[in-house]
Amino acid sequence: MKNSELKLFVVKYKRYLIPLGIIVGTFLLVFMVILPQFATIVEKMKQIEDQRAEIALLNSSKNTLNSISEEELDSNLDTVAKALPLEKNVELIFSALSDAAAASDTNVQDFSVKVGGVYGLAIKPVGQAIGAPTIEVSAHISGADVRSVAGFASALEKALPLSETIKFDASSGVGSYIINFFFKAVDASQVANDFNIQPMSQAQKNTLKQLQDWQ
Amino acid sequence: MKEDINLVEQKKTDTTIKSVFNPLIALFGIVFLVSIGLIVYAFILSSTSETLADTANNIKAELGKSAKKQKYQIVTERLNSIKNVLETRSKVSQITSKIISNVPDEFSVDLINGSDREVLLSVSSTELSSFATYLESTLPKFAKNNSKVISKIEISDFAETKEGYTLSLVFKVINL
Numbered sequence: 001m002k003n004s005e006l007k008l009f010v011v012k013y014k015r016y017l018i019p020l021g022i023i024v025g026t027f028l029l030v031f032m033v034i035l036p037q038f039a040t041i042v043e044k045m046k047q048i049e050d051q052r053a054e055i056a057l058l059n060s061s062k063n064t065l066n067s068i069s070e071e072e073l074d075s076n077l078d079t080v081a082k083a084l085p086l087e088k089n090v091e092l093i094f095s096a097l098s099d100a101a102a103a104s105d106t107n108v109q110d111f112s113v114k115v116g117g118v119y120g121l122a123i124k125p126v127g128q129a130i131g132a133p134t135i136e137v138s139a140h141i142s143g144a145d146v147r148s149v150a151g152f153a154s155a156l157e158k159a160l161p162l163s164e165t166i167k168f169d170a171s172s173g174v175g176s177y178i179i180n181f182f183f184k185a186v187d188a189s190q191v192a193n194d195f196n197i198q199p200m201s202q203a204q205k206n207t208l209k210q211l212q213d214w215q
Numbered sequence: 216m217k218e219d220i221n222l223v224e225q226k227k228t229d230t231t232i233k234s235v236f237n238p239l240i241a242l243f244g245i246v247f248l249v250s251i252g253l254i255v256y257a258f259i260l261s262s263t264s265e266t267l268a269d270t271a272n273n274i275k276a277e278l279g280k281s282a283k284k285q286k287y288q289i290v291t292e293r294l295n296s297i298k299n300v301l302e303t304r305s306k307v308s309q310i311t312s313k314i315i316s317n318v319p320d321e322f323s324v325d326l327i328n329g330s331d332r333e334v335l336l337s338v339s340s341t342e343l344s345s346f347a348t349y350l351e352s353t354l355p356k357f358a359k360n361n362s363k364v365i366s367k368i369e370i371s372d373f374a375e376t377k378e379g380y381t382l383s384l385v386f387k388v389i390n391l
Binding site for chain 2: 015016018019022023025026029030033034037038040041044045047048051052054055058059061062064065068070073074076077080081083084131132145146147150151153154156157162163164165166167168169170171172180182184186187190191192194195197198200203204207208210211
């Protein structure tokens, strides 16, 4: 279309073009500004709601931490770290065996630890049946009779670190035990990124009380 | 004079356009104002969201530096794991302890082997009548009281020896 023809067209339809322009402009505003802004506003409101909830949770976490005394926390940390060590700890294992022997009036004749691999990508803990890795220990126990040797298992159940007796044979005042001792490393990244700190549940308090009784 | 020119019709069209023009302008004005309002409101919400994000990050930074937080989280995480261990660890020692404590005092316990599937118990006594009481009364009562962990009790051997009598039992165990 030539320039002169365009001018002629504009002049001829001028009275229609302005209202048409207004209608087009209105539609553009509705579809390109109003509707997208509605979507943005709904999204932002949801985001703000989530952020307020997060801040409330963070403040609650702060209050929970402020309500705990440092001494009590250190004491609880010692107890749980002894019950479920962060790593394989032969010293603690020996201590548990000795405590159980003393409690059941028996003697630990010898024990050996299947430590597992020292280095290598494929190295895995000996057992991880119930959410915590284990270290396998074989021990020979002597006592006055079979009853006392068998009593060693019951005493060991209440000793820390936590363990489970997998198998034992006792006769003539001598017993051989296969025991799994539990340990579990701390997932540092999980601890660092978790800000939801709740007060201890009743179940956690009961578990802690049980461990303190066994200590 | 051209006969195809119809000024009456054109005037009618002009009047219609003029009557629609003002409402159209008003509609456009309203839509424009609503658009501006929504943009401003979205901006305010964005600004609020940024302030809240800053507040949350500050609290997180404060908590992240706290040694108390780390200790407390380790304690609670350990307690959950410990509870799980206590609930699911092998019950070999518990069940053998129950079996031994159920053996009457007049018996001598010669042997006990415990594993996650069965417990072997060997007891001896000089009195034959003790075995009758143990097998007919004590043991069935024990099995009934521990039916959740003991599925079957079998006599694997009963023998007379120089010192008296020996009884060997196998306790089949559920979910040890």
